[in-house]
Amino acid sequence: MIYFNQFRNLKTVEIYPHDGVNIIYGDNGQGKTNLLEAIWLFTGAQSFRQAKNNEMIKFDTSFAQLKMNFYAEQRDQQAELRIEKVKTAILNGVKLSSASELNGRFCAIVFSPAHLTLVKGGPGERRRFIDGAICQVMPRYIEILSAYNKILSQRNALLKDCAKFPALLDTIDVWDEKLCAMAGEIYIARKRYTAKLNRMAQDIYCGLAGENETFNMKYCTQDNNEYSNAAQFCDDYIKKLKESIGNDVAQGYTTKGVHRDDIDIYINGYSARSYGSQGQQRSAVLAMKLAEARLLEEITCEMPVALLDDVMSELDIKRQDFILHHLDGWQVFISCCDPAPVMRQTGGCAFEVRNGNIIKSL
Ligand SMILES: Nc1ncnc2c1ncn2[C@@H]1O[C@H](COP(=O)(O)OP(=O)(O)OP(=O)(O)O)[C@@H](O)[C@H]1O
Ligand SMILES: [Mg+2]
Known part of the structure; x- marks a missing residue:
């Protein structure tokens, strides 16, 4: 009812x-x-x-x-x-x-024409999708994500203040460490989830489009680097934050981090965003959404x-x-x-x- x-x-x-x-x-x-x-x-x-x-x-x-x-x-x-x-x-x-x-x-999954932005739109749309999907199978992820966003906005506020009061820069290490810890967990969760989703979506895409078309999606960091665990990610990220501090102060925000990452989607080996037809783009989004439902079912044993x-x-x-x-x-x-x-x-x-x-x- x-x-x-x-x-x-x-x-x-x-x-x-x-x-x-x-x-x-x-x-x-x-x-x-x-x-x-x-x-x-x-x-x-x-x-x-x-x-x-x-x-x-x-x-x-x-x-x-x-x-x-x-x-x-x-x-x-x-x-x-x-x-x-x-x-x-x-x-x-x-x-x-x-x-x-x-x-x-x-549990539910939704496909609406607005979700075509998953392929056609900017990276923010894809991060939102992947984060929402992970939240449904890993409720703790919401806390990690909101902690990250909170630390990020505090760091950004500090960066803006640093332009006027450079001495404040001495306090940034505390934020960087906290940011790194959360970013490492986010990176690993997104990377693992995307890999699982990709396998499932490939099968569904194949069913939709036939054997002659291929689908592929991959989690991509800003610099296209790959890390096998959170510690490795954190080691590199803390260096990046230090390297980019001058730029960050000049821009007034944190230029490096998982808040800038993306998911690349390919059809037949070419970017779905740049080369996919309307039907192919729609099929790609559908495959991702139906794969999301299948994973949800597999992980939680609930039929969404x-x-x-x-x-x-x-x-x-x-x-x-x-x-x-x-x-x-x-x-x-x-x-x-x-x-x-x-x-x-x-x-x-x-x-x-x-x-x-x-x-x-x-
Ligand atoms: N807060 C609201 N109060 C009253 N009516 C609303 C409100 N928000 C939207 N509507 C009305 O709902 C209607 C749109 O409904 P909806 O988007 O569900 O249409 P639809 O049947 O899905 O149409 P389509 O086939 O074009 O997608 C519009 O007529 C709009 O004016
Ligand atoms: Mg409608």
């Missing part, structure tokens, strides 16, 4: 989705993505559209409320979200200290719910069929304007979204 109340344009309604494929169809602007966005929020993450809380509350009202029953950790569970200035969450009747504590309780927003457009029939086949056995919410191609899939159910009403039609 999923209950929506004052969430974007969706009418107050309760729906009972199928355990398998749920097709969410309707014309443009009717509320399909809103429905998927609402489900996604139960993962404890921010909106996949980067929406602020107030943007998700129905116009001219002061809060939105969502409820959901789900099965995870081998039991039926209930979660409730209330969105005001901040989000609050209740899990199985217990109020959580913040909605992000839902992380790891309800797949939220696929407008996934079929730009894909040929062969690729569409592969997706539907590949998702067999998962709970999936798949949105589209024209349900006909997806209807070939049997055994699921369909909901039409019309002006915020969600009507079960199959």
